[in-house]
Amino acid sequence: MKFAYRFSNLLGTVYRCGNLNFTCDGNSVISPVGNRITVFDLKNNKSNTLPLATRYNIKCVGLSPDGRLAIIVDEGGDALLVSLGCRAVLHHFHFKGSVHSVSFSPDGRKFVVTKGNIAQMYHAPGRKREFNAFVLDKTYFGPYDETTCIDWTDDSRCFAVGSKDMSTWVFGAERWDNLIYYALGGHKDAIVACFFECSSLDLYTLSQDGALCVWQCDTPPEGLRLKAPTGWKADLLQREEDEDEGDEGERETTIRGKATPAAGEQQGKVKYSRLAKYFFNKEGDFNSLTAAAYHRKIHLLVTGFASGIFHLHELPEFNLIHSLSVSDQRIESVTINSSGDWIALGCSGLGQLLVWEWQSESYVLKQQGHFNSMVSLAYSPDGQYIVTGGDDGKVKVWNTLSGFCFITFTEHSSGVTGVTFTTTGYVIVTSSMDGTVRAFDLHRYRNFRTFTSPRPSQFSCVAVDSSGEIVSAGAQDSFEIFIWSMQTGRLLEVLSGHEGPISGLCFNPMKSVLASASWDRTVRLWDMVDSWRTTETLALTSDALAVTFRPDGAELAVATLNSQITFWDPENAVQTGSIEGRHxxxxxxxxxxxxxxxxxxxxxxxxxxxxxxxxxxxxxxxxxxxxxxxxxxxxxxxxxxxxxxxxxxxxxxxxxxxxxxxxxxxLALIDQDAGEENGVAVPLPGVRKGDMSSRHFKPxxxxxxxxxxxxxxxxxxxxxxxxxxxxxxAQLLFDPFELDTSVTPGRVRAALRQRDFTRALLMAFRLNERKLLQEALESVPPDEIEVVCSSLPDVYVDKVLEFLASSFEVSRHLEFYLLWTQKLLMLHGQKLKARVGKLLPAVQFLQKSIQQHLDAVSKLCDWNRYNVQYALAMSKQRGVKRPSEPPQSEEEEEGDDDSDSLHLLGAGHGVGDGAGAGDGAGLLL
Incomplete structure (x- = not known):
């Protein structure tokens, strides 16, 4: 299963459209990214994209109260029932129409879907296996236009539905006698959100023109009466009562409503009255309200607007707490976590996701992808980081473990066309259409070199040699290749000879030879040592679009415009093969x-x-x-x-x-978004500002x-x-190695009990089960590791190296595995050198894992060293400032110093786990 690559994660896109959700514990944000779902773990600083996808972009996501299930609905009306625990799709369903919102009831038994001008209530799927997970219970009619939002009461007895016809409808989830439906008006624009008050039927409604109405209900939730059944249902109920009267005299049947209600229940219908009406746009300028969220326990209302501003108010007094601006783009979605501390905001125009802690006024998460499409990427030599360049002129560096961007460089003024790392891994070199090639330092996060050409040129590609001293870039308009020195920043040479735009550059990893591909149907090889001359010219049958060297430098691959991939021997300039890829x-x-x-x-x-x-x-x-x-x-x-x-x-x-x-x-020729501004229909030209010539297109x-x-x-x-x-x-695959009937887990454990560690280890690697491998490897005593390593065959040395590299990422036995690595490399070093080409991926994987631990431990040690020095300095300063006080005993002095040191060590460790620079995903906890 060497090529069993599976989708692992999606970086660079943090939010597209749809609604945001917090998990039940409030520590993670669930964000729709296109047709996928990404979970951002804010406590552990990681992001993970679920391995599932819908047919169209996701429109809305509904999360169950216990956080185990999610209903994901796309723009086409197709729904997926997803288990968030096992990250698997449990059921597929089609709602036969575009769905605007979906919401589970607080008790988890029902969920409501708004579709068109109706609301449909379904039985929520339970924990038992069901033939049909979605069973329609009721369909509610009332609104005359499209429905926009849903909210449930705390006891799941009623729910409210907002509509574009400026009305809000309150429906009963059961057949209540005094509440079938109730329509609320009072607004002059489409309803954006509606919220019930805690343990009450009181309601808040918000419209798009920035108006908030406060509605009071004259009936508490306990005052709702079930409607008595009529017809054959009443006869059936009476028959059941007669049968059970003798057996269960104390059994009550009031859950279905009494035929003769008591005097206290003979009241009128539920009535609403408007207590107050507030306006967000007091200055008079039009700023449409686009999203809102309400936390019932702390009475916090968060509202987002089309201008990028969001407000925090305390209800019902409508006291303003904060008024802040995220950007100048429209806020699409707002949500609050269960504790009410964190607020998540999503802007689809910028692809931006923010999590704001409103009490401390600090960012918990601030992430933004490339505004336009990504163009190029490069891995760092140890595989920990990925750098990407986009058409928006930004260069972003992503951490492969956390999935977050921790630094963004914005020095380029036009689209970035190429990015690459130097061999050290701490310098990024980028080329851009703005006529510059820039070098960025990952130690100080700055642009320390800017390379330019004598005449302004648009650079289409960039390459750095294996020593990191020579930087080359190809021009798109002058057909030339420019060579600079990394140390001095001076232009060393201009290579000319191509008769078309340069499409690709690549240095030979083993020699100072540069390969350049061009649209003139040639690939030229340039010697960087011998007077910058052309050593060979490889003639192609079509325009060259990409060129790359094999890791050992003995082969060259070229992609051409006629969908072919040709392979060349760079030493002899001979074509060794070709692949037809059109089909x-x-x-x-x-x-x-x-x-x-x-x-x-x-x-x-x-x-x-x-x-x-x-x-x-x-x-x-x-x-x-x-x-x-x-x-x-x-x-x-x-x-x-x-x-x-x-x-x-x-x-x-x-x-x-x-x-x-x-x-x-x-029908695709009809522009659906023409005459609309941010999703709001523009009745007449000039009534509202906006670009009337903007058109919608699909990427x-x-x-x-x-x-x-x-x-x-x-x-x-x-x-x-x-x-x-x-x-x-590899954890989900059974991929044994030279397996026969004598290799079983029982025999592996029997060999371990007999202290035959070498035989047990070999059998475990032949069975190739990770838990068994870990058990066999960790059973070896530290003083016998050298003996076991010396007796390992050469075939198993590679497998042990790969297992050690993967174990470093998850195991806490750092010293034990480092001892294994040292003994293995010392005893088999000469044999490994002979197979360096085959073992290079495993060795680089091992280096990446060890480097991660080195960075983490060195960071912690530096903080501890600085904090100990600070504690000692503070203790000496105290001794200088208070000479008149009686001297303490040695035990008391040592105790004071230790307590200060321990206190500061904890503080230092917390700061050390904080954020990086730029728009990184640091957690301010």
Whole structure:
């Protein structure tokens, strides 16, 4: 299962559209990103995208009260019932229409879906297995326009539904005698949100024009009476009462309502009266209210507006607590966690997600993806970080473990076209269309070098040699390659010879040879040592789009415009093979295409290439939703990955959708968003400010860049969806090695009891089960590790190295595994050097794991050292300031110093776990 890569995580996109939700404990935010769901763990500072996807972009998410189930509904009306514990889809359902919102009742037995101008109540799925998880209970009619929001009472007896017809409807979840439905008016614009008060039927309604109405109910929730059954139901109920009268005399039947209600129950219907009406826009300027959330226990109301401002009010007095601005973009969604401390805000225009702690006025989470599409990416040499560049001119660095961006560089004034790391891993070099190549330092987070050309040029690609001393960039307009010195920043040479734009650059990892691909159908090899001259020119059959060297530098792969991948021997300038990839791209048909998908595929090609860590395979992606892995020697397709199944993107379907075809043409030609401003219909030109010429378009699916991790365990791709990570999930796979009938877990444990550690370890590796491997390895005493390592065969040394590297990430036995690593490398070092090409991914994986522990431990040690020095300085200062006081005993003095040190050590450790720079995801806890 060497190529069993599975979707692991989605970075670079933190929020697209839909509603945000906090989990029950209030420590995680559930955010819809396109057609996927990402869970941001704010306590542990990690993000994780669930391995499931809907057919269209997600419209709304409903979370059960216990936090175990979630209902995810997309724009097409398809729903997924998801178990958040096991991260699996339990049920599929289609609501037959566009759903605006979904909400579970507080007791978890029902959920309501608003669709069109109706509200439908379903029985919520239970913990037992059911044939049909969604059973329709009731359908509620009343609003004349589309429904917009739902809110339940605390006891799940009633729920309120807001509508675009400026009315709010209160419905009974049961057949109440004194409340069937109640309509509330008083607004002059569409209802955005409605909220019940705690343990009451009192209601707050908010409209889009910034008006808040406070409604008081004359009946408490306990005053609702069940309606007495009539007809055959009443006869059946009377028969059951007669049968059970003798057996259970104390059994009450008032849950179904009495035929003759008591005198206290003979009251009128439920009535509402408006107590007050408040306005958010007191200055008179129009600022539409777009999202709201209310916390019943602390009476906190949070409202978001189209201008990016959000207010915090205390109800029912309507006292303003805060008024802050996130950005100048529309706030799409607002939610509050269960404790009322954190507020989550989502802006779809910027793709921004914020979590704000309103009491301390600080950010818990501040993340934003690239405003436009990502163009390029690069892994750091140890695999811990990924750097991405986008069309918005930003350079972002992502942590692969947490999934958060911890620094953003904004020095470029135009789109970034290429990014790369130096071999040290602490310098990032980027090229841009603004005519500059910049070098960024990851120690001080600054731009310390800016390389420019004599004449302004737009750079399309960048490359750095293995020593990190030479920086090269290719120009798109002057057809030249510029060479600079990293140390001095001076321009060393301008290489000319290409007759078309430079599309790709790559340095040989083993030699100072630069390969440049161009649209002039050639790839040139330049010697960086011998007078910058051209050593070879490789003639191609079509325009070159990408070029890359194999990790050992002995082979060169080139992607061309005719969908071919050609392989070359750079020493002899001989072509060694080619792969035809046109049929593997399998592009889709755009909505407005006049030709079929089969004919449109003729103009598509691979635009990015990357070799695997062992050099045996090549990864290719381009103008398609597929990424292909080819075997280089056999020149066959090994596996094909589908990057996205989101039909909200263009060029996803192979055939035209006949439902969108009419006798007048394609419905896609009709601009649905014309004449609308932020989703609000504009009645007349000039009434509201906005760009009347703006048009809606669907982004096209494509893969812009690919890169294998140096460890070989995962690979990343930048696409229209974001930064996708695919990794090997070895824990869920049974992949034995040389297995026979004599190898069983029982025999492994028997060999451990007999202290035959070598045989037990070999059998465990042949069975290849992680828990058994861990048990066998940790059973070896530390003084016998050297003996066991010396007796291991060469075939098993590689497997032990890989297991040690993966164990460093999860195990707490740091010293024990470091001892294993040291003995293994010392005893088998010479043999490992002979197989360095094959073992390089495992060694880099090991280096990455050890480097993570080194960074964490060194950071903690530095904080402890500084805090101990501070504690000593403070104790000396106290002794100087108070000379008149009687001297303490030695025991008391030592106790004081220790207590100060311990107190400051704890504080230092808390600060050390804080945020990075830029828009990082630091937790201020």
């Amino acid at each position: 593997d791209l399998k592009t889709g048909r755009k909505e407005l295409d006049k030709v079929t998908a089969k004919h449109s595929a003729k103009g598509k090609a691979f635009t990015t290439l990357c070799y695997s860590a062992d050099g045996q395979s090549v990864l290719a992606g381009g103008m398609s939703k597929f990424v292909c892995i080819y075997h280089v020697r056999e020149q066959i397709l090994r596996k094909k990955f589908e990057i996205s199944c989101n039909l909200s993107l263009d060029a996803m379907e192979e055939f035209l959708n006949r439902r969108k075809m009419t006798e007048f043409g394609n 096209e699916i494509r893969v812009t860049s690919l890169h294998f991790s140096p460890t070989g365990r995962c690979w990343a791709a930048t696409s229209t969806e974001g930064l996708l990570i695919y990794s090997l999930d």
